[in-house]
Amino acid sequence: MYSELKDKGLNLVAINNGDERDVINKYVKEGGFTFPIVMGDYMGGDSSVFKKYGVQAYPTNYLLDENGRVLWRGVGFNEKQMRDALEKAGLK
Amino acid sequence: MRELRTAAAVLGSLTAIVSTAAIGPARADEKGDALLKEVAAQTKATEMLTADIEMSAKTGERTVAQTGKLTLQRPNLVRMELAPAGQVPSFYSDGTNVWVLMDGGKQYQKMDANPEGKNLPVLWGAPIAYFFDQKPMSFNEAPAATKYLGVEKVGDTSYEVVEMVSSEKDAPTIKLYVGPDKRLHRSVVSIKRGDRESVYSATLKNIKVGAAQDVKTFAYTPPATARPYERPNFEANLVKVGDMAPGFSLPTPTGGTPLSLSDITKGKKATLVNFWFYG
Numbered sequence: 001m002y003s004e005l006k007d008k009g010l011n012l013v014a015i016n017n018g019d020e021r022d023v024i025n026k027y028v029k030e031g032g033f034t035f036p037i038v039m040g041d042y043m044g045g046d047s048s049v050f051k052k053y054g055v056q057a058y059p060t061n062y063l064l065d066e067n068g069r070v071l072w073r074g075v076g077f078n079e080k081q082m083r084d085a086l087e088k089a090g091l092k
Numbered sequence: 093m094r095e096l097r098t099a100a101a102v103l104g105s106l107t108a109i110v111s112t113a114a115i116g117p118a119r120a121d122e123k124g125d126a127l128l129k130e131v132a133a134q135t136k137a138t139e140m141l142t143a144d145i146e147m148s149a150k151t152g153e154r155t156v157a158q159t160g161k162l163t164l165q166r167p168n169l170v171r172m173e174l175a176p177a178g179q180v181p182s183f184y185s186d187g188t189n190v191w192v193l194m195d196g197g198k199q200y201q202k203m204d205a206n207p208e209g210k211n212l213p214v215l216w217g218a219p220i221a222y223f224f225d226q227k228p229m230s231f232n233e234a235p236a237a238t239k240y241l242g243v244e245k246v247g248d249t250s251y252e253v254v255e256m257v258s259s260e261k262d263a264p265t266i267k268l269y270v271g272p273d274k275r276l277h278r279s280v281v282s283i284k285r286g287d288r289e290s291v292y293s294a295t296l297k298n299i300k301v302g303a304a305q306d307v308k309t310f311a312y313t314p315p316a317t318a319r320p321y322e323r324p325n326f327e328a329n330l331v332k333v334g335d336m337a338p339g340f341s342l343p344t345p346t347g348g349t350p351l352s353l354s355d356i357t358k359g360k361k362a363t364l365v366n367f368w369f370y371g
Binding site: 005009010011012013014015016017018019020021022023024025026027028036037038039040041049050052053054055056057058059060061062063064065066067068069070071072073074075076082086089090091 | 285286324326327328329330331332333334335336337338339340342343344345346347350351353354356357358359360361362363364365366367368369370371
């Protein structure tokens with residue numbers, strides 16, 4: 001689904017919780033992923049990115065506009081909801 | 093939070109493992125298949141079974157074990173009491189409802205009982221699931237082939253061991269231990285991630301079989317001190333639609349300069365920020 005959307009102009013960043021660098025790098029290599037991945041500061045307590053984004057379960061997704069404003073967000077993987085949000089954001 | 097998400101991921105995948113699908117014909121092992129056919133027949137012919145049960149979970153250096161008593165009866169009646177409280181809940185089915193005791197007995201969840209005993213929270217307890225549903229094991233719907241491994245002695249008991257082999261990459265291995273009575277006594281699920289291995293086992297001992305007991309013996313009421321379980325609202329703390337997403341600056345797995353949210357969103361019509369982990 002990601003490569004389909006990338007062609008339509010979707011930008012993606014994946015924030016990882018707690019996996020080691022080599023596990024992530026292996027996963028990326030095997031998947032052939034090209035989107036940026038960052039390592040979330042899961043030890044960061046209340047100031048961690050997970051806390052700031054209110055993440056309680058995985059996966060959690062946020063769709064942001066070019067200014068970083070939240071267009072849509074959800075927990076779990078709901079392809080229909082995500083596609084609807086993308087359409088609304090102008091990414092058909 | 094790290095503990096929670098690991099448990100949640102494991103429970104999710106293990107529940108899927110114990111679900112059922114057809115065995116793939118490709119690399120079937122005759123001896124393994126024949127044995128499992130015998131086990132299925134013997135199991136189907138069993139009306140009621142009681143046993144001592146041990147469920148253990150070994151993740152890295154740490155092993156957590158829960159032991160207790162189990163009673164299973166057709167079509168969907170169960171008493172499963174485990175101590176201490178842990179990952180695997182105690183649960184009861186009176187035929188109409190399944191009661192699941194959580195959080196050390198402080199909370200309970202009540203669900204409609206599947207008429208064929210197919211919605212029990214057995215987690216990796218394959219011997220329990222198998223009592224009610226003898227369709228061969230699978231891995232998340234992909235077909236699995238059997239591989240007869242031979243005889244293995246665990247403590248005082250000799251078991252015939254059959255491994256379920258999946259064609260899926262990174263699939264867990266499942267070993268099924270068949271007792272001399274041709275029943276499924278034990279299962280061991282092993283999940284490897286990098287150089288970490290997690291092993292989940294479920295073992296029945298002192299199995300006794302018999303005629304069906306009065307259904308009334310499966311009646312259950314949760315303790316007066318237990319509250320009904322409220323599923324946490326995982327969306328409760330999320331940043332609201334219309335608000336600005338919090339900034340961040342985080343390292344990448346390949347090292348080099350950290351990436352900030354503005355680096356990522358700048359000039360892009362829309363950005364999907366996906367929070368994830370592998371395991």
